[in-house]
Amino acid sequence: MNWNWLITRHTLFSLGWDEWASIFAILTTIVIVVTWLAKKIKKDFLGETNTQLKILNHNMEVKNQHDAKVDKRLNEGHEKFMRHDFTLKDHEKRIKRLEDDEYDNKHH
Template identity: 40%
Template sequence: MYWITLHSFLSLSWDEWGSIILIVSAIFAGTHRMIKKLADKTLDPINTNLKILNSNFNEWNEWHNRADERLSHGDQHFMRHDLKLQAHEHELEDHENRIRELEGEEHKHE
């Protein structure tokens, strides 16, 4: 007995092999299609929700970055005003000291 002859392979004719390959292919194709449909039905809603969540996180990150920029700009603006306020306070103290000196000189002249 030979493994391959002109009319058979492993004791089955080429027609039988063709039938076996066709049946196995149909089973695999049907199984693949069922698994794909099942995966689509179960995973598509999850995938959609994950895309929405990702989009929301991206929007939140953009908002947070803009808020950080505004806060940084506000801090710089506040620091400039604080320096101006300190300068005005120093000028006010200087004016008060001069007024006291003038009042002290007036009392000396009286």
């Protein structure tokens, strides 16, 4: 098979090196312009949105930290509540027993 059409000293795919240089320059220019436009669009049109999203993200992080603290306090408070509830029930039993004993002593 003859590959001479593919690459020679002066051509690649039947195009001269000066034509390839032109293609490369045009493609490079297109990439640079598209990149510049994308950055400009992001800055000019989406800048305020990005700023608001950053603020929202920060606020959500603060809220999540606060919620974690609240959950921790709630769990600690629930444990205290259970201890106080147990103590209260114990006191109620003792008071009831004392009232019953006093009632029995008055009526006997």
